[in-house]
Amino acid sequence: MNTPARSYHFRRLAGDVAPPDAWRMLDATVARWVLAHGGSPLLARIAGWASHAEGHGDSALLLNGEAAARHGMRACSEEDIAALRAEPMVALAGDGDAGGTPFVLDPPHFYLRRNYLHETAVARHVRQRRAASLAAGEVDLAAIDALFHGDSDERVRPQRQAVAQVPGKRLFVLTGGPGTGKTTTVLRMLMMLIRERTARMQAAPVIRIGAPTGKAAQRLSESLRDGAARMRARAHPAHDFDWQAQLDGALAAEASTLHRLLGSRGRHGGFVHHADNPIPADIVIVDEASMVDLAMLRNLLDALREDAALILVGDADQLTSVGTGSVLLDLVGAMEAEHAPDLVRLSHSFRADQSLVPINEAIRRGDAAAFAAAWRDAGDKAIRRPLADAQDLARALARWSNAVAAMLQEAGALDVVAKTDQRGVLAALDALRQRQLLCALREGEFGAATANAIIERRLKGRLGVAPDDEWYPGRAVMITRNDYTAGLFNGDVGLCLRDENGNLAIWFEVTVQGGAAIDGETLATGAAHHAGRRAVAFSPAGLPEHQGAFAVTIHKSQGSEYNHAAVLLPPDPQHRILSRQLLYTGVSRARQGVELWAADAACDTALATPVRRASGLAARIA
Numbered sequence: 001m002n003t004p005a006r007s008y009h010f011r012r013l014a015g016d017v018a019p020p021d022a023w024r025m026l027d028a029t030v031a032r033w034v035l036a037h038g039g040s041p042l043l044a045r046i047a048g049w050a051s052h053a054e055g056h057g058d059s060a061l062l063l064n065g066e067a068a069a070r071h072g073m074r075a076c077s078e079e080d081i082a083a084l085r086a087e088p089m090v091a092l093a094g095d096g097d098a099g100g101t102p103f104v105l106d107p108p109h110f111y112l113r114r115n116y117l118h119e120t121a122v123a124r125h126v127r128q129r130r131a132a133s134l135a136a137g138e139v140d141l142a143a144i145d146a147l148f149h150g151d152s153d154e155r156v157r158p159q160r161q162a163v164a165q166v167p168g169k170r171l172f173v174l175t176g177g178p179g180t181g182k183t184t185t186v187l188r189m190l191m192m193l194i195r196e197r198t199a200r201m202q203a204a205p206v207i208r209i210g211a212p213t214g215k216a217a218q219r220l221s222e223s224l225r226d227g228a229a230r231m232r233a234r235a236h237p238a239h240d241f242d243w244q245a246q247l248d249g250a251l252a253a254e255a256s257t258l259h260r261l262l263g264s265r266g267r268h269g270g271f272v273h274h275a276d277n278p279i280p281a282d283i284v285i286v287d288e289a290s291m292v293d294l295a296m297l298r299n300l301l302d303a304l305r306e307d308a309a310l311i312l313v314g315d316a317d318q319l320t321s322v323g324t325g326s327v328l329l330d331l332v333g334a335m336e337a338e339h340a341p342d343l344v345r346l347s348h349s350f351r352a353d354q355s356l357v358p359i360n361e362a363i364r365r366g367d368a369a370a371f372a373a374a375w376r377d378a379g380d381k382a383i384r385r386p387l388a389d390a391q392d393l394a395r396a397l398a399r400w401s402n403a404v405a406a407m408l409q410e411a412g413a414l415d416v417v418a419k420t421d422q423r424g425v426l427a428a429l430d431a432l433r434q435r436q437l438l439c440a441l442r443e444g445e446f447g448a449a450t451a452n453a454i455i456e457r458r459l460k461g462r463l464g465v466a467p468d469d470e471w472y473p474g475r476a477v478m479i480t481r482n483d484y485t486a487g488l489f490n491g492d493v494g495l496c497l498r499d500e501n502g503n504l505a506i507w508f509e510v511t512v513q514g515g516a517a518i519d520g521e522t523l524a525t526g527a528a529h530h531a532g533r534r535a536v537a538f539s540p541a542g543l544p545e546h547q548g549a550f551a552v553t554i555h556k557s558q559g560s561e562y563n564h565a566a567v568l569l570p571p572d573p574q575h576r577i578l579s580r581q582l583l584y585t586g587v588s589r590a591r592q593g594v595e596l597w598a599a600d601a602a603c604d605t606a607l608a609t610p611v612r613r614a615s616g617l618a619a620r621i622a
């Protein structure tokens with residue numbers, strides 16, 4: 001039976017221009033809906049642009065000023081804004097619950113109603129939490145000294161400050177780049193809070209850790225455990241380290257995705273926890289907060305007990321959430337402007353080669369001259385490969401593929417590794433953190449999919465693998481969807497190895513807590529331990545959704561670090577993907593050495609283009 005094809009008719013908007021080329025089908029539909037419901041052509045046009053701006057992550061549409069034109073819209077005149085005010089479908093900001101209208105006007109911003117409600121709710125929660133926070137009492141220097149083993153130099157000072165300031169706070173923001181000690185500081189902040197709250201409430205506080213992705217939640221608990229082990233190792237028997245209970249308490253915190261923390265109802269929508277049924281936790285830590293969008297932060301704030309402490313941790317300069325808003329950046333911007341004590345920025349990287357740090361700092365500030373100087377000063381730690389076309393890319397990939405092959409060989413990934421040889425498997429897996437190609441784009445000539453295919457083709461040629469063989473020893477893959485039963489998360493990277501029987505299996509390092517993987521799900525069987533680490537094997541047929549991992553997008557690499565990273569930008573300097581945050585996120589993944597495969601003009605565009613998502617949040621918080 002033939003099913004009639006559905007057709008959509010996009011008429012010209014009556015009395016106005018045709019839908020602009022930039023619009024998505026959704027934007028045009030919003031505009032048509034407005035016309036169909038009696039709105040004026042002006043409102044239809046603005047509503048379509050508001051929908052379009054939301055598609056770019058803006059919480060609101062800027063009606064005038066320079067930034068209004070950035071998506072291609074003609075800025076509104078004062079007369080236009082006056083006309084919008086008179087539209088029955090538009091409420092003015094401050095009208096109670098915004099009158100139930102689909103749009104809200106708060107010049108220079110124009111909102112789709114839901115974003116207005118989210119933004120005002122987040123701002124109200126933030127203001128209330130900050131107002132209810134207690135000023136830090138007298139700083140217990142001895143306690144802070146004990147937590148930091150007496151370290152107090154310049155690099156550690158902001159970490160100490162965070163630990164000193166956090167007691168009594170209902171909201172605290174900790175931001176900093178990779179390796180600046182966020183987890184180290186969170187562990188100590190938690191210990192301090194546990195001590196304070198236990199003394200005040202005569203009971204140990206309940207702590208929950210949440211993150212936007214399962215992988216990020218997993219990584220934080222893993223890092224907390226590593227940090228605790230280092231702390232125990234440094235606790236000198238001569239000094240009184242009476243923090244054992246607090247350390248244990250911090251490590252007992254349950255970690256999960258934010259969706260699970262809120263009790264997502266899945267397909268049915270909504271969450272188990274909300275204002276009338278708050279999350280039963282005294283302290284909630286949210287890691288990778290830069291990836292949290294406006295709606296999620298609103299849901300979380302709605303669902304917190306009034307007296308709970310919320311600690312947001314993340315790198316505000318990284319790429320923002322894939323959803324709407326840039327809440328961490330907005331919060332940090334507003335709090336930093338007022339030198340607030342409930343925000344601490346960590347800037348010293350303990351992990352990266354110190355010659356790479358000024359590069360990251362220059363990108364963060366968008367300072368092209370400082371960037372060029374820092375790159376030069378880094379010598380052979382920072383390599384530029386000019387990239388004008390696909391031939392340049394092919395040359396760079398040929399060199400890179402050779403280095404990847406050498407890395408796999410050195411790590412033993414191409415040899416037979418016995419199924420029970422956890423040490424051998426883990427050593428091979430470690431190779432995957434040595435070298436990584438990071439691409440601005442996923443698709444197209446300069447995208448990760450193409451680069452990965454080229455690297456794999458070259459590797460197969462070198463290793464004598466038939467071009468059509470999908471699996472071969474040394475192949476790296478990345479999981480693209482959470483699979484709780486398998487205990488694998490979106491973003492987990494695995495390596496194909498051949499065992500003593502000639503069978504191929506894909507190995508992953510997984511985190512276990514007392515025998516169960518994160519979020520309380522049990523792990524696939526067949527795992528073994530080695531020195532606190534554990535690798536699990538999957539047959540090629542049993543692997544959850546995945547893709548090749550020799551080249552991944554910069555987006556996917558957030559939260560990971562590599563000894564050596566190469567960052568590939570598309571050569572077209574007009575490409576919309578190019579932004580300062582993208583370049584920063586890519587380059588700051590490197591610990592020891594970084595390569596930039598980019599045309600000068602593309603790099604200049606990236607440096608000069610900070611992503612500023614339109615939002616009224618910062619102004620509402622102040």
Ligand SMILES: Nc1ncnc2c1ncn2[C@@H]1O[C@H](COP(=O)(O)OP(=O)(O)OP(=O)(O)O)[C@@H](O)[C@H]1O
Pocket residue numbers: 151155156159176177178179180181182183184185223230350351
């Ligand atoms: N105060 C400190 N003294 C000594 N070493 C430190 C200190 N703070 C952090 N480090 C070291 O720096 C490294 C990075 O610290 P940590 O993991 O806490 O940073 P991070 O900001 O959470 O990193 P990322 O988010 O990139 O994983 C660790 O090896 C840690 O031991």
